[in-house]
Amino acid sequence: MSDSTTDLKSSQSAEAIAGRKRRRSMETRRSVIWGERIAGGVITVGGLMVIVAVLGIMVFLFRVVMPLLDGGELLGNVRYQLDTGQDVIWVNGDEYQTLGSVIAAGGRVITYHVPTGTEVSRAQFDFNGAEVTAVSGTLGRDRVALGFDDGTVRFATTGFEARATARRNLPEGLSDLDARDRMLDGRVFTEVGTGDFRTLSAVTELAAPEAISEHPIIAIDYRIGGTRERPTLAFATVDAAGQVRVSRSTVQINMMTGQETVSTTTVDLPELGLDAGVSVTGVLLSGSADRAIVSTDDGYVIRYDLRDMNNPTLAERRRVADAGVAVTAMTFLSGEESLVVGGEDGSVNVFFRLQTGTDTTTDGRELVRARSHAPMPAAVVDLSEAQRQKEFSAVDELGNVWIYHSTSDQVLFELQRSGDVTTQSSAMIFPRSNGVMLVSQGGEVEAWQYTQRHPEVTLGVLFSRIWYEGYGAPDFVWQSTAGTDLAEPKYSLVPLIFGTMKAAFYAMLFATPIALMAAIYTSEFVHRSVRATVKPTMEMMESLPTVVLGFIAALVLAPIVEEWIAAVLLGFIAVPLGLMIGAFTWQMLPPAVVLRFDGFPKFVLMGVAIMVTAWAAYMIGPSFEDLLFYGDFKAWTSGRIGTGTPFMFLILLPLSYITVAIAYRRTLGHRARERMRALPRAAAGRLDALRWVATLFAALALSYLVAAALTLVGYDPRGGFVDSYQQRNALVVGFVMAFAVIPNIYTLAEDALNAVPGHLRAGSLATGATPWQTAIWIVLPTAASGVFSAVMMGMGRAVGETMIVVMAAGNTPIMEWNIFSGLRTLSANIAIELPEAVKDGTNYRVLFLAALTLFIMTFVINTLAELIRQRFRKRAFQL
Structure with a gap:
């Protein structure tokens, strides 16, 4: 009895203890609850901060980029009358918009204060009673050529000299011109940021006359070219008899003594051959004096080829205006590759001199209309080019003053004279392209100051084909810098976007099959011990710095691939072939041997098979090149030998x-x-x-039959996705970027495949399916969302990769799918050029636009990928 009672009490006690334990397991400690709340709050705040950070980056990029598309701003204008007493024939202004100078027909030179019109100094040129009949100047407008009615030509200097004056050396007796400037004895003092003063004064000089013709000079142009050691001074004239002459003086300066030796050559050009009643309206000469262009009032320009001064030729006669419309003005833009022509009907057109190979001209070149700008309301009477950009001003007979930017094909400002519009006038753009000054023949001056920070950039320039100087047709071009300041920057982002997609495409072309097949193999077919070794090894590949991979690609891999390109191409066939041979050999082994060596030994044998086939491809490479590519693969890619078969x-x-x-x-x-x-x-x-x-x-x-048939019908892959071979090319980039991307894709895809429930595999195998059929038709579709995410993560890595592309891609922003040519991506371009870009300059902001474009590209790609992944996920839930 006592034993049973004891047992009953013991059982009751055990039940009570178990009950208390159950009750304790149902209660959650406060520390756990608070820990979960804190963790949830931290995760929520962290997620919100990530969203805020992403939005902040986008807002910052937009803030830097938006000024690119801002319009110009007119800051103000002034108008006043100069006491010239004679018709004004030339105008000039300094880059600070402080001093201006005009030359009057009687030789009077007046220097004045641009903001107020106050006369600063006055000089008188002695023309010896001759009357000025033609005038022209250099791009800087400080050197002027004057043609006279007696057939002579004289050269004048009307420039400005700038000096620095310390505050302690400032002379006494200065008179105030305005809040900024002071004047004394023909000098204007302007305080600068350092506290010292910039001192400006006029420089005027007139050279002796040179007899050119027996007839009055009706048109003249003056150019300075050459180098600092050997400058060339050239001018072209047209006299009243219609004779065109070109004189070129070469000045050789002894850098030790400063002595100058001048040699001058003057030639008469072939006759213009004008019809009766047709007259010359202007003449232009290039800085190197290799061509001269004469315009007429019947809508033609006549181009001379002066490369051989001993044998000048009339190269081309070209109609540049409609029938019956006179050419009323023309000028070169900076660089002298673009000819701007203004017509009597207000038309403003730009022509390029292109090497077209035509037989209608003597030199195979011809003037081709590249742009037709917005026409002016009336006949164009004056054209003046900017000194540093592809801008020019145009004045019509109604007093309209328009500022054009040729490359971006836009009218920056439409200004209107407020004075007497009936008098003829000429304009000039200030050297910094931040203002324009108009002076009428009667001496009335009107000047406008404006700001246009990025006139060369529009959405069309960034994303459309633009016809640039020196190009045969409109194209997408990125070239932000050049060998000289005369070449205009080219800011098309399309080649960079194309290069980004090209690099990602070839990288994914190599990486995706290898990574997915490896993931399927280690997930479904290998022993656990092999998988435990292979997966960490693959994941360790991701830790390799991309700068090291780029260094190896540029200095090691690229030369090897170039030297053994035939063996590399053969390897694409030999390695899969070797694996297949090894697989079929494995199938023919006895079951006992298969079971004994399954697992890691089998994996090692696969590696040996790959190395053996790679060695075989290396050994057979030269013979392979002789057999299929006529012994020289590089010559074959360039199309010099063989066919595309x-x-x-x-x-x-x-x-x-x-x-x-x-x-x-x-x-x-x-x-x-x-x-x-x-x-x-x-x-x-x-x-x-x-x-x-x-x-x-x-x-x-x-x-082979299909390839031969394609060759018979005229198809040749060369010139398309196969073309001339460059050492640093998309093939090398694809190899190395694939090596960097494979670990990402492999790890995520393998995890997704392993997450597939085991009962799905078991059910498939139970119905008689093979392991391969199970992997392809059951496991892979179920894990499709995760596998697709892995591929898209790899693509995101490839799109944003920088250092490999910088070092191994050749950095050539060209648009061609040729796997053997280089490329430049958005990220690589930013890395290369941003350190050298001037803050808030055009190139600086365009590079930030490239970053914004890359940001938007990745955002769109990831959004589409997520939509597709969700669709795969819904389908997987139905299994």
Whole structure:
């Protein structure tokens, strides 16, 4: 009795303890609750901060980029009358918009204060009673050529001299011109940021006359070219008799003594051959004096080829205006590659001199209309180019003053004279392109000050084809810097976007199959011990710095690939072929051997097979190059030898194999499988290997026949995705970027495949499916969302990769799919050029626009990827 009572009490006590334990397990400690709340809050705040950071980056990029598209701002204008007493024939102004000077027809030179019109100094040129009949000046407007009615030409200097004056050396007796400037004895003092003063004064000089013709000079142009050691002074004249002459003086300066030696050559050009009643309206000469252009009032320009001064030729007669419309003004833009022509009907057109190979001109070049700008309301009477940009001003007979930017094809400002518009006037753009000054023949001055920070950039320039100087047609071009300041910057982002997509495409072309096949293999077929070794090794690849990979690609891999390009191409065939041979050999081994060496030994044998086939490709490479590429692969890619059949044969081989394999499966495949099931393992393996060999040879034959047929119909891949070979190219970039991307894709895809529930595999295998069929038709579709995410993560890494592309891609912003040519991506371009870009300059802001473009590209790609992933995920839930 006592024992039973004791047992009952013990059982009751045990039940009570168990009950208390159960009650304790149902209660959550406060520390856990608070920990969860804190963790949830931290995660929420962290997520919100990530969103805020992303939005902040986007807002910052937009803030830097938006000024690119801002319009110009007119800051103000002034108007006053100068006491010239004579008709004004020339105007000049300094870069600070402080001093201006005019030359009057009687030789009077007046220097004045631009903001107020106060006369600063006055000089008088002695023309010896001759009357000025033509005037022209250099791009800087400080050197002027004057043609006279007695057939002589004189050269004048009307420039400005700038000096620095310390505050302690400032002279006494200065008079105030305005709040900024002071004046004394023909000098204007302007305080600068350092506290010292900039001192400006006029420089005037007149050279002796040179007899050029017996007739009055009706048109003249004056240019300075050459180098500092050997400058060239050239001018062209047209006299009243219609004779065109060009004089070129070469000045050789002894840098030790400063002595100058001048040699002058003057030639008469061939006759213009004008019709009766047609007269010359202007003449232009290039700075190197290799061409002269004469305009007429019947709408033509006549171009002379002066490369051989001993034998000048009339190269071209070109109509540049509609019939009956006179050419009323013309000028070169800076660089002298663009000819701006203004017409009597207000038209403003730009012409390029292009090497077209035409037989209608003597030099194979011709003037081609590149742009037709917005026409002015009335006849254009004056054109004046900017000194540092592709801008010019145009004045019509109604007093309209328009500022054009030629490259961006836009009218920056439409200004209107407020004074007497009936008097003829001429304009000039200040050297910094921040203002324009108009002076009428009567001496009335009107000046406008404005700001236009980025006139060369529009959405069309950034994303459309633009016809640049020196190019045969409109194109997408990125070239932010050049060898000289005369070349205009080219800011098309399209080549950079194209290069980004090209690099990502070739990288993914190599990386995606390798990474996904590796993930499927280690997830579904290898032993756990092998997977435990392979996966960490693959993940360690991701820790390699991309700068090291880029260094290896540029200095090691690129030269090797160039030297053994045929072996590399053969390797694309040899390595898969070697793996297939090894697989079929494995099938023919006895089951006991297979079971004994399955796992890690089998994986090592695969590696050995890859190395053996790679060595075989290396050894056979030269013979392969002789057989398919006529012994010189580089010469073949450039189209100098051979046909396109060999390469098309290689490209079409995988597709041909797939086609033959599908045809075999749909015709003989079922019966062959039934027969192999009845055979022992070794015999079935031999039969399967024989089937594979037959399929391979059939694919080889089909690929060659299709390639030969394409050649017969005239198709050649060269000039398209295959072209001339460059050492640093997309092939090398694809190799190395694939090496960097594979770990990302492999790790995420392998995790997604392993996350597939085991009962799905078991069910598939239970119905008789093979492990391969299970992996392809069950596991992979179920894990499709994760696998797709892995691929898109890899693509995001490839799109944003910088250092590999910087070092291995050649940095050539060209648009061609040629796998053997270089490229430049958005990220690489930012890394290369941003350190040298001037803050808030055009190039600086365009680079930030490139960053914004890359940001938007990745955002769009990731958004589309997420939408597709969600669709895959819904389908997986239905399984």
